[in-house]
Amino acid sequence: MDVKRPDVTRPLTRRDVARGIAASVAASAWPRPALAQAAARVVVIGGGFGGASCARALRQIAPKLQVTLIEPNRIFAACPLSNEVVAGLRELTAQQFHYDGIAAEGVNVVLQAATKIDPHARTVGLADGGSLSYDRLVLAPGIDLRFDALPGYNEDASLKMPHAWKAGEQTILLRKQIEAMDDGGLVVIAVPAAPLRCPPAPYERASLIAHYLKAKKPRSKILILDAKDGFSQQRLFEAAWKDLYPGLIERIALSQGGRVTSVDPSTNTIITDFGNYTAQVASVVPPQKAGHIAEIAGAADNTGWCPVDPVSFASKLVPNIHVIGDAAIAGAIPKSASAAQAQGKACAAAIVNMLSGKPPDTPRLTGTCYNTVAPGYAFSQSGVYQPKDGLFAEVENTTSPVNAPREIRQREAERAADWFKTITVDAFG
Amino acid sequence: MPSALINVPAKAKRGDIIEIKTLMSHIMETGFRHTATGEVIPRDLITGFTCRYNGTEIFRADLFPAIAANPFITFFTTATASGKFEFEWIGDNGFSEIASASISVE
Numbered sequence: 001m002d003v004k005r006p007d008v009t010r011p012l013t014r015r016d017v018a019r020g021i022a023a024s025v026a027a028s029a030w031p032r033p034a035l036a037q038a039a040a041r042v043v044v045i046g047g048g049f050g051g052a053s054c055a056r057a058l059r060q061i062a063p064k065l066q067v068t069l070i071e072p073n074r075i076f077a078a079c080p081l082s083n084e085v086v087a088g089l090r091e092l093t094a095q096q097f098h099y100d101g102i103a104a105e106g107v108n109v110v111l112q113a114a115t116k117i118d119p120h121a122r123t124v125g126l127a128d129g130g131s132l133s134y135d136r137l138v139l140a141p142g143i144d145l146r147f148d149a150l151p152g153y154n155e156d157a158s159l160k161m162p163h164a165w166k167a168g169e170q171t172i173l174l175r176k177q178i179e180a181m182d183d184g185g186l187v188v189i190a191v192p193a194a195p196l197r198c199p200p201a202p203y204e205r206a207s208l209i210a211h212y213l214k215a216k217k218p219r220s221k222i223l224i225l226d227a228k229d230g231f232s233q234q235r236l237f238e239a240a241w242k243d244l245y246p247g248l249i250e251r252i253a254l255s256q257g258g259r260v261t262s263v264d265p266s267t268n269t270i271i272t273d274f275g276n277y278t279a280q281v282a283s284v285v286p287p288q289k290a291g292h293i294a295e296i297a298g299a300a301d302n303t304g305w306c307p308v309d310p311v312s313f314a315s316k317l318v319p320n321i322h323v324i325g326d327a328a329i330a331g332a333i334p335k336s337a338s339a340a341q342a343q344g345k346a347c348a349a350a351i352v353n354m355l356s357g358k359p360p361d362t363p364r365l366t367g368t369c370y371n372t373v374a375p376g377y378a379f380s381q382s383g384v385y386q387p388k389d390g391l392f393a394e395v396e397n398t399t400s401p402v403n404a405p406r407e408i409r410q411r412e413a414e415r416a417a418d419w420f421k422t423i424t425v426d427a428f429g
Numbered sequence: 430m431p432s433a434l435i436n437v438p439a440k441a442k443r444g445d446i447i448e449i450k451t452l453m454s455h456i457m458e459t460g461f462r463h464t465a466t467g468e469v470i471p472r473d474l475i476t477g478f479t480c481r482y483n484g485t486e487i488f489r490a491d492l493f494p495a496i497a498a499n500p501f502i503t504f505f506t507t508a509t510a511s512g513k514f515e516f517e518w519i520g521d522n523g524f525s526e527i528a529s530a531s532i533s534v535e
Contacts, residue, residue, distance in 0.1 A: 254499070255452070255454055255498070255499035256434070256454070257434045257452055273434075273436060273450050273452065273501070273503075274434045274435075274436045274450065274452065
């Protein structure tokens with residue numbers, strides 16, 4: 001009987017490498033090759049961009065692995081481009097994907113919620129009472145909205161003041177509210193402090209709603225109440241607003257008293273430290289945390305997010321568990337679909353190495369996000385990230401120029417559509 | 430956008446405990462930082478804040494480098510009479526701002 005030793009994944013530090021002791025550390029820290037030969041079992045929880053990409057990559061790199069993807073929803077609704085659904089420029093069906101392609105590649109897709117994790121027995125409990133064993137578990141649960149963090153805002157309130165921060169019914173609800181609004185109405189978007197999923201999305205949302213209002217309800221206004229002072233691609237957004245939507249979008253930043261302290265869904269009122277705002281449509285994005293299963297696994301710390309080793313994505317709190325995507329504390333990497341996808345693939349490679357007794361390679365991840373402010377007008381930001389001091393640091397950044405002719409914006413809008421196709425084919429086949 | 434934000438309840442009952450909120454836009458430069466070329470970035474702080482209620486000082490704070498930009502100061506007091514709250518911020522480089530708000534106490 002081969003007794004498995006606890007494979008504590010000690011992260012390699014720069015100092016180890018400098019001293020030339022990396023080889024000896026690795027030899028003692030990774031499990032023996034024997035484990036890999038017995039068709040190791042890897043379970044991935046969460047079928048979003050991170051989890052789906054990870055499951056596919058695992059099978060592609062190591063076809064002998066037994067890979068299971070656990071996901072409660074039969075249909076996945078992608079968040080990127082979903083602000084276009086809010087503004088009536090796109091249908092939700094264009095955002096929807098299923099798991100047949102992943103199953104066809106030999107991934108065992110289990111359409112159920114994971115409800116329990118026993119890190120010692122290395123088992124995952126399912127909603128139907130079943131259970132799955134794993135050698136390595138990948139958590140890709142995305143975000144949960146914190147319905148305890150903003151006074152007045154709970155799940156019921158979200159039916160009145162949609163966050164639309166998970167694509168699907170909420171996206172449609174917000175769209176219907178905007179379509180039903182009278183001309184001259186006030187749309188308020190409440191933005192939480194970092195960290196949040198898709199940092200530039202509130203501003204893209206404001207832009208695209210402005211596009212709709214300018215054409216259909218030109219006396220209306222948008223107010224962004226922001227718990228942050230600066231935001232991603234701020235100069236690009238502000239230049240676009242001035243250019244396309246003068247006087248339509250107002251933003252109150254943190255230092256101007258923009259932080260929302262409570263909401264009253266009965267009157268659609270949003271309250272800051274220095275003012276009350278009654279909205280015709282209120283999109284309230286509450287603070288967020290890692291998906292609940294991460295908490296159940298013990299992989300989330302008191303911030304609500306999951307600390308990981310940036311080389312292997314191994315949880316710093318629970319052995320044999322990796323965390324990828326929005327749920328992970330990944331330093332400079334934004335919580336975005338494409339970054340989650342890059343993490344999923346890198347994590348798959350790391351797991352395959354570790355299962356065959358090799359140390360994981362140091363990943364170099366690219367994350368890209370496109371922001372569309374009007375049809376045919378988009379810009380982008382792309383970053384390259386590498387581990388540094390236990391987190392990911394940004395080593396390269398390419399952002400669209402602030403002063404660029406409209407042809408460039410047009411070309412970026414076309415590229416945004418290609419990019420969406422690429423990341424979704426990459427994740428779901 | 431004014432540089433000072435004040436939130437004082439417009440009305441209160443005599444004896445009520447009321448919350449007062451203030452926010453002053455200010456860089457709060459510590460004087461401990463250096464530029465890329467090694468020069469010290471000169472200190473620029475708000476150093477003092479006071480609040481008077483109908484002429485009587487009811488709250489005062491000294492501010493130091495550890496206080497973040499755009500100091501947000503909130504405190505409580507008892508509503509005793511109708512009248513005026515006056516706020517004053519002073520700081521480095523002759524910084525001086527005032528603001529006021531009225532309350533009606535029944």
